[in-house]
Amino acid sequence: MPEIITAKTAGFCFGVKRAIEMAEKLLDDPKVQKPIYTYGPIIHNDQVVEELASRGAIPVGREELDSLPEGSVILVRSHGIGRDEQEYIESLGLRIEDATCPFVKKIHNIVRDAAEKGENVVIVGDPGHPEVRGIKAWSGKNTWILPDIESVSDLPELKSVKIVAQTTFNCDFFEKIVENIKSRCYDTSVMNTICSATQERQQEARSIASRVDAMIVVGGRHSSNSQKLFQICRDVCEHTFFVEKASDLGDISLPDARSIGITAGASTPGNIIREVLINVRTKF
Ligand code: SF4
CATH class of the missing domain: 3.40.1010.20 (4-hydroxy-3-methylbut-2-enyl diphosphate reductase, catalytic domain)
Known part of the structure; x- marks a missing residue:
């Protein structure tokens, strides 16, 4: 053998455990209106999502939000959401419970501060991933998402740029992409935001x-x-x-x-x- x-x-990981525990706590709380809703499947696992749905935590997409009863709880998963989505949910009279992983929240704060200072931002990550879409939505208009080394050539000439990473990005690929950006841009500020987990x-x-x-x-x-x-x-x-x-x-x-x-x-x-x-x- x-x-x-x-x-x-x-x-x-810590962030996923925390999101599931938050869902369970809300389901067990008699003061919380049921069912509760998760903004997208709470994790990438059908069994867990189905089990939670059977207990009253229903995944919903953006297009379903305006049909939910006022006061319903929307649990934001560990990937986080953009400011625009947050404001939209609040405008519908829904109650946000935020399970955004603190590692992701930290990136939101970095890019939001960069946007306020008018800085250029590169997010190294998958543009189709909800975490990356959420990060982009907290960033300014001068933001580029680079998923691989080839995409570095799409970057215009920039004097300076702040670089962050999707929390689950491949560490080696991130370093290679950063090296490539450095060869095209004089002033780079690199925040390796790949989470420790x-x-x-x-x-x-x-x-x-x-x-x-x-x-x-x-x-x-x-x-x-x-x-x-x-x-x-x-x-x-x-x-x-x-x-x-x-x-x-x-x-x-x-x-x-x-x-x-x-x-x-x-x-x-x-x-x-x-x-x-x-x-x-x-x-x-
Ligand atoms: S950022 Fe890291 S710890 Fe947080 S949910 Fe993602 S993988 Fe898990």
């Missing part, structure tokens, strides 16, 4: 993946941080697999693996990690 190494950092998880995943024969990353398909873990592990371990749940292990064959590593994204619940671990133990 192969040796199995499970990452200590696998599973819920992400950095530790990525470092541990890379370390395990570099010494095992196969690596399994457990996470939601739409989870940005899980996808980044997969990239990182695959760079150092050819036999890296992405699974959402234990049954996805069915197609994987590892006859020669003497060691298997397991890690998981920040929105992967402990019970799914445990099921994968049990299945890896019995299958390989």
Whole structure:
């Protein structure tokens, strides 16, 4: 049987735990009007979202907000939202409960201050990710979102720029993108806002993946941080697999693996990690 190494950092991060605990507390509070609503799925995990929905925490999108009863609670998830969305929700007479992760809130404050001073801002991250859209909405009009090294060439000539990162961005890619920006811009102020939970998880995943024969990353398909873990592990371990749940292990064959590593994204619940671990133990 192969040796199995499970990452200590696998599973819920501080920000995700906090958001789920806030949802549970609101659901248990008899003074809170039910159902409550989460602005988008609270985490990138269908089981957790469905379980919370069955207890009365319903995910809604922007287009549904104006049909909600006045006074309803809207729980903002850890990704955060922009100032415009916040004001829109408040204008509808809805009550915001804010589970924005403090690491994300810190970036909102950095770019808001930069906007007030008229500074240029680069956000290194995925333009389609809700966290990045929220950050952009707190920033000024001179803001660019760069998802990769190639996109640095889209940046106009700038004398100075403040650089921040999506909290779950790949640390190595961030450094490379920053180097490229520095070669085009004299005065750069770099705020590495990749959160410590992400950095530790990525470092541990890379370390395990570099010494095992196969690596399994457990996470939601739409989870940005899980996808980044997969990239990182695959760079150092050819036999890296992405699974959402234990049954996805069915197609994987590892006859020669003497060691298997397991890690998981920040929105992967402990019970799914445990099921994968049990299945890896019995299958390989
Ligand atoms: S990944 Fe980091 S920034 Fe995102 S919710 Fe978790 S702790 Fe917060």
